[in-house]
Amino acid sequence: MLVTRQRVLRRFWYAIMPMAKLDEGPQPFTLLGEPIVLWKGAGGKPHALRDRCCHRTARLSKGFVDGDGNIACGYHGWTYDCSGQCVKIPQNNGTAIPSRAVVQAYRCEERYGYAWVALDEPLQPIPEFPEETAPGYRRILQFYERWETSPLRMMENSFDNSHFSFVHKSNFGLFDNPKPSKYEFRPNEWGFEAQTHVPVRNPPASHRVTGTVEEVTERHLTNRWFMPFARRFGCVYPASGVHHIIYNCATPIDDRTLMLSQWLYRNDSEEACSTQELIDWDRPITDEDRDILEATDYDACIDVRRQQECHMESDQPGLLMRRMLLKLLNDHGESEVFRVETEA
C-alpha cells in the first residue's frame, strides 16, 4: 500500500514531533508527502501550516515566531496567524492585506508531550493512552527517528510474535521456541486488542527491566492496534508485576519513509530501573526491528487473498489488520486501482 495514494489516511491524527523540539523555533515535517511547518504559538500551543509562504513560496520553516506567537517568513517577513491568514506585510504602509494572502492550516493538538496533526477532518480522535493519566506511571520518551520502511510494515511486525525467535534471538527471543501462542482478539471499529502470553529469555542485562532474575520469564501482552498506524505493546511481567507499556506511532512521511515515535510507561521508580537503563535495553531491540523492516518491500501488500503474506497460523493480527484496512480503503477509497474485494 502506497500511503500517499490513499486520501482517507489524511483523515487521522499523527504524532509529529516532541513538543520540546518546537522550543528551537519553527520545524519542518513531511506528512503523507505534504510539507508542513509546526511552531509553538502564544501560550505554548502548537500550530501547523503548509510549509510554503504564499508570497514567493519560501518555506515558512525557515522563518521565526514573532512576539505575538505568529509565524513570520524568513524571506520578506510576511506573517501568518494559526489559521493561516496573513496578518502583516512589512512592505505595506497600513494598506489592507489581501484576503487571498493565506496559507493552508491544519488541525494541530498537543497530547502525551507530542504535537499531533490531522491533514483533513479526522474520522477518530487522537488515540487514548490511559497510562498517561493513571496513577503510578512515568512516561519516558525513548526514540524519535526516521525509518526507511512503510508504517504498515511496522504495524504488522509489532503484532507478529514469531519474529522474536529470529530477529531478537540475541536478547529476549527464544530461538528454540519459534511457534508463538495464539492471540485472543477483541476487535473494535477502529482497531483491536490482542492478548497473549510469551516466554522470553531474561539475561542479566534485563533483570532490572523485567524486575525478576528468572532465566526464562513470561510476558503477558495486551496489545492494541489503533488504525491506521499506532499501537500499544502492553507488557506485564507477572513474576514482578512490572508494567512495560510501549506506544509506537509510525507516522507516514512518504511512501517509503516513516517517523517512529516510541514512548514508554513504567509503573516502577527511577531507582528500580532508570530512564537510561530503559532506553539502553530497548535500543538494540528497536534497531533489530528497524534493520529487518528496512530490508522488506515498503509497498506492503494488503490483498488478503495473497496467502504468501499470511505466513503461518500465528499471523492472525496481520490478517485482521489487512482486512480492516481494506474495508477502510474500500469504504473511502477514491482510486479504483487500489480497490480490492475482501474475501468471502
Ligand code: FES
Ligand atoms: S516569500 Fe515569504 S515573505 Fe516573501
Ligand SMILES: [Fe+2]
Ligand atoms: Fe521486534
